[in-house]
Amino acid sequence: MSDNSENEDLGSEEIITEEMLWEKIPEVEGLDRANTYYELSARIYARGQYDEALALAETARDIYADLGAVAPAEGLAQAYSAIGYNLNQLKRMNEAATAMSKAVELLRETKSPMAIELACTLGEWWFNSKEYEKTIECMNQCVQEHLVDGNESGAANDLHLIGCAYRELKNYAKSLEAFKESRALFKRLKEVINVARCDQKTAHCLTELGDAQGALISAQKSLDVFVTAHDHRRETYSSFELGKAQFALALYEEALMTFENVLESVTEAEFKDFEFIIDIERKISLTLRKLDRNNEADEISRRVDAVAEVIDED
Numbered sequence: 001m002s003d004n005s006e007n008e009d010l011g012s013e014e015i016i017t018e019e020m021l022w023e024k025i026p027e028v029e030g031l032d033r034a035n036t037y038y039e040l041s042a043r044i045y046a047r048g049q050y051d052e053a054l055a056l057a058e059t060a061r062d063i064y065a066d067l068g069a070v071a072p073a074e075g076l077a078q079a080y081s082a083i084g085y086n087l088n089q090l091k092r093m094n095e096a097a098t099a100m101s102k103a104v105e106l107l108r109e110t111k112s113p114m115a116i117e118l119a120c121t122l123g124e125w126w127f128n129s130k131e132y133e134k135t136i137e138c139m140n141q142c143v144q145e146h147l148v149d150g151n152e153s154g155a156a157n158d159l160h161l162i163g164c165a166y167r168e169l170k171n172y173a174k175s176l177e178a179f180k181e182s183r184a185l186f187k188r189l190k191e192v193i194n195v196a197r198c199d200q201k202t203a204h205c206l207t208e209l210g211d212a213q214g215a216l217i218s219a220q221k222s223l224d225v226f227v228t229a230h231d232h233r234r235e236t237y238s239s240f241e242l243g244k245a246q247f248a249l250a251l252y253e254e255a256l257m258t259f260e261n262v263l264e265s266v267t268e269a270e271f272k273d274f275e276f277i278i279d280i281e282r283k284i285s286l287t288l289r290k291l292d293r294n295n296e297a298d299e300i301s302r303r304v305d306a307v308a309e310v311i312d313e314d
Contacts, residue, residue, distance in 0.1 A: 018043055031071055034063035038075070041082050050089040057082035074114075077106035081118055088125060097125040097134075116145045120154070123161055135165040156185035156194065163201060176205040193234075196225035200234065203241040212248035219245050236265045243283065252290045259284045274311055278304050 021040050028036060041056035061079035064071045084100035087093075100122045107115035123138040139158045146154035163178035183198035199222035206215035219242040226235035243258035263280045266273060281304045288297040 054086035077103045093129040132165040172205040172208040196222040215245035
């Protein structure tokens, strides 16, 4: 009985607290006013009302900024990070990353331990915004900070993202370097799946750099792990890299079998990734031509072109 009434009290207190925050706004000035807007923003963000939460966070930011040296830098930084999180939820990725970068800058100035956590989030946002140079710049700093803190897992994840960014920029040599460093850290930590993720991406880089034999070895290593782990989604991508390496080594029969298995796996999935399906089909068509099976290759090309036309239309 007493437990229930206590819970009811806690529930009503939660409701009153937010109401009280709204009522408090006309009564307070300066730092208290900024803190109140920030607190309201956080509560409304938690309810998923991102437009309203964003407006409140921006108001808090403006008040903190107007207070200048009187306001702690952490307050202004928190307001910027809140703006960033809300913009991210509203899919305004570039603006979100810009706001978060201001938060990170302020927190680094005050040597706050929160800086690195937000910087890692920022790096992911820059990557999702296709700002790969900014991703690399941001994550390089995170690597150094994580290593100084003795956080090898953090550094390994940073290096993995750097490798992905360089890969998107088609700088495969730099990408390969980052994946090798990331793999070494993950291996020391015995993070088996993450080691295999590095191997799969290493295979891609090696194929692009013309080292088909090295790519074959890396792809097979990653495939062995994902098959053992029954990680079917990653197994598919590793098999694709294996097929590309086999093709580059002129092992056309093996490559064809690998690509056909990958295609079967991808087309059986509930979500149809048509861009990936087209990529696989084109590889099958190229392989068939190498095996002088041109009629089959032509048929695939015709089908794939029809699908690609729909996808490529704006």
